[in-house]
Amino acid sequence: MTLKEHLTNGLSNPSEPHSKLFLMNDSSRRESISGSVMDGLTIESSKATYTVYKIRWLILTLFVLYSASNSFQWTQYAIIEDTVLSYYGVSSAVVSWTSMVYMITYVPLIFPGSWLLDKTGLRVTTILGAFGTCAGAWLKVFSVPQDMFWLGFVGQTVVAISQVFILNVPPRLAAVWFGADQVSSACSIGVFGNQLGVALGFLLPPMLVKSTGTMEEIGHDFQLMFYLVAGFTSVLFVFILLFFKAAPPTPPSAAADLGSTIDSNFLQSIKTLLMNRNYVLLLISYGLNVGTFYAISTLLNRVILTYYPGASEDAGRIGLVIVVAGMAGSVVCGLILDKTHRFKETTLAVYTSSVIGMIIFTFTLDCGLIGVVYLSSIILGFFMTGYLPVGFEFASEVTYPEPEGTTSGILNAVVQVFGILTTLLYGWMLDEVGDRWANLTLCALLALGAAVTAAIRSDLRRQAAQNKA
Numbered sequence: 001m002t003l004k005e006h007l008t009n010g011l012s013n014p015s016e017p018h019s020k021l022f023l024m025n026d027s028s029r030r031e032s033i034s035g036s037v038m039d040g041l042t043i044e045s046s047k048a049t050y051t052v053y054k055i056r057w058l059i060l061t062l063f064v065l066y067s068a069s070n071s072f073q074w075t076q077y078a079i080i081e082d083t084v085l086s087y088y089g090v091s092s093a094v095v096s097w098t099s100m101v102y103m104i105t106y107v108p109l110i111f112p113g114s115w116l117l118d119k120t121g122l123r124v125t126t127i128l129g130a131f132g133t134c135a136g137a138w139l140k141v142f143s144v145p146q147d148m149f150w151l152g153f154v155g156q157t158v159v160a161i162s163q164v165f166i167l168n169v170p171p172r173l174a175a176v177w178f179g180a181d182q183v184s185s186a187c188s189i190g191v192f193g194n195q196l197g198v199a200l201g202f203l204l205p206p207m208l209v210k211s212t213g214t215m216e217e218i219g220h221d222f223q224l225m226f227y228l229v230a231g232f233t234s235v236l237f238v239f240i241l242l243f244f245k246a247a248p249p250t251p252p253s254a255a256a257d258l259g260s261t262i263d264s265n266f267l268q269s270i271k272t273l274l275m276n277r278n279y280v281l282l283l284i285s286y287g288l289n290v291g292t293f294y295a296i297s298t299l300l301n302r303v304i305l306t307y308y309p310g311a312s313e314d315a316g317r318i319g320l321v322i323v324v325a326g327m328a329g330s331v332v333c334g335l336i337l338d339k340t341h342r343f344k345e346t347t348l349a350v351y352t353s354s355v356i357g358m359i360i361f362t363f364t365l366d367c368g369l370i371g372v373v374y375l376s377s378i379i380l381g382f383f384m385t386g387y388l389p390v391g392f393e394f395a396s397e398v399t400y401p402e403p404e405g406t407t408s409g410i411l412n413a414v415v416q417v418f419g420i421l422t423t424l425l426y427g428w429m430l431d432e433v434g435d436r437w438a439n440l441t442l443c444a445l446l447a448l449g450a451a452v453t454a455a456i457r458s459d460l461r462r463q464a465a466q467n468k469a
Contacts, residue, residue, distance in 0.1 A: 051248070063173055066133070067169075067197060068196040069133055069232060070194075071194045071195075072204075073136070073197075074102050075298070076201055078098060078298050079316050079319060080301070082312060090149055099297070100298065101156055105160045105164070106167070107417060110164055113125070114403075117169070117409075118403050122246045125169070129163075134230070134233040136162065137226070140156070141230050143226070144223045144226065167194070167409075168406075169408075171392045177252060180252075183338075184393050186334075187334065187389050188331055188334025191388045191392060195330065202316045202323060203316055206313045207313065208225040211312050269406045279407075282398065285391075285453040287414045288446060288452070289384065289387055290419065291415060292358070293385060294418075294419035295425075295426040296442070297322075298427075300315055301315045303430065322378075322381030323381060324381070325378045328386070329383060330386050330388060332386065333389060333390045343390075343393065347387070347390050348454055350386060353383040354387060355443060357376070358380055361379075366436075395408065397459075398460070399461070401461070422442070422445070429441060
């Protein structure tokens with residue numbers, strides 16, 4: 001039901017539960033909360049009634065697990081690069097491409113992916129993405145023989161293509177299912193799913209696939225890892241088919257209600273977004289930050305083993321620390337945004353802290369004490385990966401009422417380009433000039449991103465629409 005219909009029906013039929021009006025003057029406006037286990041929570045404002053449904057938490061949980069099952073496979077090969085090299089006999093560059101294929105495939109496919117999300121809704125695209133993630137995982141099961149790495153790469157590519165139905169979803173899912181006072185937190189939890197998968201992708205492969213042992217033992221380790229992932233994605237695909245829904249029966253907020261009444265034109269939306277000065281600046285700053293994170297994540301094994309030979313499991317755990325700290329940062333930032341709605345200030349503070357964290361990481365890497373590297377990784381991860389949902393939500397604010405799927409889709413497409421370029425630059429510098437200058441270059445890129453963030457104006461359009469409604 002649209003906002004206009006809420007108003008019309010509220011006057012003609014005051015007893016209708018989702019259209020009740022409170023005719024009060026400005027001094028006596030209030031909110032009341034009621035609801036039931038079946039119907040959810042009803043928020044009644046001075047103009048219209050909006051209901052949030054308890055099933056939204058199941059929808060969000062399924063998305064988190066689905067996103068994690070995909071992002072887990074991003075660094076599945078790269079974090080155990082030394083083992084992959086010895087078992088399959090491929091080059092370091094090929095292993096790096098198992099990570100970068102996620103970035104390469106996303107760029108051309110995000111536009112049809114965003115169009116499909118805009119036209120068909122969350123359920124169709126989620127089913128497609130879950131099926132692709134599951135199919136790619138099963139292809140890897142058959143890539144265990146030492147001469148079958150090419151099949152594993154094909155499976156990795158299928159999973160990477162499926163990512164196009166994941167990265168741009170959190171702000172859309174939050175806006176469609178959650179009320180105005182929970183939308184930033186819900187977006188943060190949605191992004192948390194991607195981070196959870198990356199964290200497990202750093203932690204589990206080095207534990208499951210040991211770098212020591214015979215080729216036969218390593219082969220068994222690979223087979224166990226691939227079977228576990230394929231089994232989990234299969235069960236999750238069935239649950240998504242059974243329980244994942246496109247949208248609630250009624251909009252959860254005034255902003256969602258108004259947005260649902262707007263007929264979006266995909267090409268016109270892209271044109272409008274690219275003409276939005278604040279959004280273009282955010283594309284650059286977000287790309288620099290996340291591109292830096294991609295570069296570090298892809299080449300972390302090589303960087304850590306430079307100073308701590310044989311520390312493959314430590315490399316995985318340091319990656320885990322970076323991402324888990326980022327999860328905490330994401331949740332904290334989401335709560336801050338929901339409480340304060342200070343998007344520009346929060347974004348700039350988190351970004352500046354990312355620069356400081358990267359500088360600390362750079363100058364503690366060669367200290368000889370790997371425990372110190374763990375500590376510096378916590379600081380780096382809390383702010384660098386904690387920035388991810390903040391950037392998503394800020395983009396939704398400055399571009400409202402353009403579709404969140406299109407907004408975040410373009411944002412992520414630009415991120416992949418930055419990720420590819422930054423990873424290639426970082427890898428080249430590690431080989432040619434060493435990690436110190438390579439990391440200082442990343443510090444400079446983050447400092448540039450902070451300066452660009454400072455130039456973004458705080459034009460909170462979604463908040464304005466919510467307040468006016």
